[in-house]
Amino acid sequence: MGYVAAKGGREAILNAEELVDYFRLKGESLPLSVKAIKEQFRLACDKVMSEGALYAPELAALALKQAEGDTIEASFLLRAYRSTLPRISYSEPVDTEEMSVVRRISSAFKDIPGGQILGPTRDYIQRLLRFDLLEEKEKKMTTYIEEGKLEQKVPKVINLLREEGLLPQPAVSHIRNKTPETFALDTECQRLSNGVKSEEEPYDITRYALVFPLPRSGVLQAMARGEEGGMMAIAYSSMRGYGDTHPTLAELRVGHVFLKIKHPITGKTVKVGEVLVTEAEVIAGKPTQAGEEVPQFTLGYSLVFGHNERKAICMAMLDITMKAQETKHPAEDQEFVICHIDSIESGGFTAHWKLPHYVTFQSDLDRLRKIQKEKGFKLEADTLRKK
Amino acid sequence: MTEMVKGYNFAFIDEYAKREIRRKVLKAVSIPGYQVPFGSRELPIARGWGTGGLQITLSLIGQKDILKIIDQGSDDSVNAVNIKRFIEATTGVFITSDTLKATIIQTRHRIPEEELGDDQILVLQVPYPEPLRIVEPEEKETRRMHAEMDYAKIWVFLYENIVKWKEITIGARYPVMVAGRYIMDPSPIPRYDVPRLNNARTLYLFGAGREKRIYAVPPFTEVKPLEFEDHRFRIENFKGKACELCASTDTFLDEIILDDKRMYTCSDTSFCKKRGNNPRVLKYIDRNQQ
Structure with a gap:
């Protein structure tokens, strides 16, 4: 064919x-x-x-x-x-302290307010193939379902550290309706003040092309939809040796949060749904100091759709590595990380090499044949075939 | 004709997105050769398979348009067919393979042989919008280089090529200077097609979906390939070769390897057919006839 x-x-x-x-x-x-x-x-x-x-x-x-x-x-x-769905509205910020927690752990403290809640995790299960699953019975299923849900609200670990001044307070900038131009200004302000700021309106990466340096909200969005494997490879490079990240997992939580928007007519905040998310808050072990201010830890943050702990941890780690003052390793280079973690883009482009390229290849052939001739090599197809 | 798919907007993407893309196209036309960032949408065609060109086409197309789509010059290449099926299914517009009948032509890696008129738009699919990427990997740096017209690195690259190889090694995607201001990547068209961008009657639009850039060469704009006084730009050499189907000696040829020999045929399959039927068909509009 x-x-x-x-x-x-x-x-x-x-x-x-x-x-x-x-x-x-x-x-x-x-x-x-x-x-x-x-x-x-x-x-x-x-x-x-x-x-x-x-x-x-x-x-x-x-x-x-x-x-x-x-x-x-x-x-x-x-x-x-x-792409077929119009953007109707931006949601209100989610307070993850109000999350209905399915699982939450902290590796920073032995015990935490609200307790360590293992929830559904394979972390401590031996990875033996379970041959009993080859033929699973319905009866067992109904027993599990009867055991019910494990959901509760618990306070957050990083708030305790913030109260103690070990982590910086989140700051808010005041430019609304962000476009690449106002964002550039805002990013410049952030860079000068050397602080980590949040923005009231996100830089919408689905509506604006990426610009570098990319505002933090754009960075977090790009990572939230990044591919787990790609992000893990880059984050791992930083953990392993191409960088110096030895983070502590302040808190990892999985649970449901309400999605709220401002009602277009009444202006009141209304719930429009519930989503399952995984959130990781990672603390870089080394203190950093902004100017003359108090030395503090750096926080790396992530929030991803669904239950995906590997991705959440890697995203929070990359959030830290990209805050490096100097770019020495790939994981510290924002443009490098953000441009290479989207599987829709990288996967599509990888697959495109299967498309015909004979016109461009003809141009390359023409160049190589000319160069061979210029350099005194006469490798005619016929003489090659005889050999 | 492909059956229309149900449940989707005309030309698939929503109207707000189309409006944004048209505005970015206008900006691109106003600043020839400048890469305008845009909020590139994902399409049911993979990134790297023409989604930039496709978004331009989808944003411009109306019910009365007549569309031609080619890949490597061919109307029947699998990717051209696939994109045609998608646009047919979401718009129902007429599709043609006749270059002169189309109002919009979307293409990958070729400019059709026949001269295009001022009532036609050629949309080129672009994998790498940044001509300076071969000398500079960072986007923030290449943007600065364009802003300051700091093009020394690419000139040095070309010079070093000549010193090392006695020839410039860039095959397709040969960098051009547009309107004396921006160096532009003409997309992976062969060098053969590059001179045809210069002072053309047609609007050329370039779309890079993955890299999220749109740029343009408006009609009657000067487009010059980068060259040195003592090392001129040179197109592909087909001296002594002719198309085995239509006998043309003035077209870009595909080299085909057969068991016992090499064969050459026109890359522009539609024009090849016209020439096959009538060897006197011209590539250029005969102004005396008009």
């Missing part, structure tokens, strides 16, 4: 499309229900929502089904769907 040249491209594509479904179904098992994927491949759905940048569990499950479990492809499907 023609890859390019002659007619027939359309037919080949249509056949390929049919074959994809055939390969998905040829094993003759019953088609997977979207509900089963949503519930039992919960972590895969969370990853897809996070990287697809759309909180839609049902659609994430559908995307996984359609992509035969390829999470990057599924995230791409979700991200493309996202």
Whole structure:
């Protein structure tokens, strides 16, 4: 079947499309229900929502089904769907202290107000293949469900450190309705004051192209939808030796938060939904000092859709590494990190090398043949073939 | 014709996004060769597969437009077909392979052989919008270089190429100076196509989806390839070769490897067909006839 040249491209594509479904179904098992994927491949759905940048569990499950479990492809499907939805409103900031916690731990203190809550974690389970799952019974399932939910509100560890002056207070800037121009000003102010500031309105990376240095809200957005593996590789490089990050996990929490917006008519804050998120707050072990101020720790922050602890920890770590005063290693270079963690972009571009490139290659061939000739080499195709 | 898909806006992306992209296009036209950042949307076509060009096309297209899409000069290449299917399914517009009948032509890696008129727009898909990327990896630095017209590094790069190889090594994507101000990446068109950007009658729009940049060469704008007085810009050499299908000797040729020989055919498949039917068809608009 023609890859390019002659007619027939359309037919080949249509056949390929049919074959994809055939390969998905040829094993003759019953088609997977979207509900089963949503519930039992919960972590895969969370990853897809996070990287697809759309909180839609049902659609994430559908995307996984359609992509035969390829999470990057599924995230791409979700991200493309996202482009068809107009932006209606920005949500109100979420106070994660009000989170209904499913799991929360701190590695900074032995005990913390509210307690360490392990929740559903595989951290201390031996990774032995469970052959009993080869044939799982419905009866066991119903017993688990009866045990009910583990949700509660607990205070946050970093607030204790803030009260003690060990961590800087969050500051707020006053420029509203940010555009790249006002953001540039704002970033400049932040740089001069050497402080970490939050902004009232986020720099919306889905509406503005990235500019560098990117405001912090833009950095956090880009990482929130970054690909776990890519982020982990860069964060790990900093943990391992290309950098000097030895962080302490002040708190990691997983739970539900309410999504609130300002009602367009009444102006009152209203709840419009609930999302599951993972939040990590990481503290860099080394003190930093801004000018003559009190030396303090640096905080790295992350919040990601769904239950994804690896990604949340890596994101919080990269938030710290990118605050480095000098850029010595890849993880400290904001432009390097932010430009290379989006799997929709990197995956698409990687795949594009499969497209025909014969015109550009002809240009390259022409150059190389000329250079060989200029340099006195006469490697005609015929003489090569004889050898 | 492909069946229209249900549940989506005309031309897929929402109207606010289209308006933003059209405004960025206007800015690009006002500052020839300058890369305008835009809020690039994700599409159902993968990043790196023409999403920048596609967003421009989707933002400009109306129900009465006639669209042509080519990849490497071919109307039937799989990616061209795929993009055509997508636009057909979300707009229902007419698709043509005749260069002269199209109102919008979206292309990857080629400018069609036939001269385009002032009522046509050529949309080029761009993988790397930044011509200085070969000498400078950082975006914040290349933006400064453009702002200050600090183009020394790329000139040195070209010079060193000549010293080392006796030739410039850039094959396609040959950097050009636009309106004497910005150095621009013309997208991976062959060098053969570069002179055709200069003082053309047509509006050329360039879209880089992944890198989120739009830029333009408006009609009648000076576009010069970077060259030295003693080392001139040179296009690909097809001396002594002709298309085996239509016998043209004045077109960009694809080299095809067959079992026992090399064969050459026109990369522009639509023009090749026209020439095949009538060897006297001209590539350029005959002004005397008008």
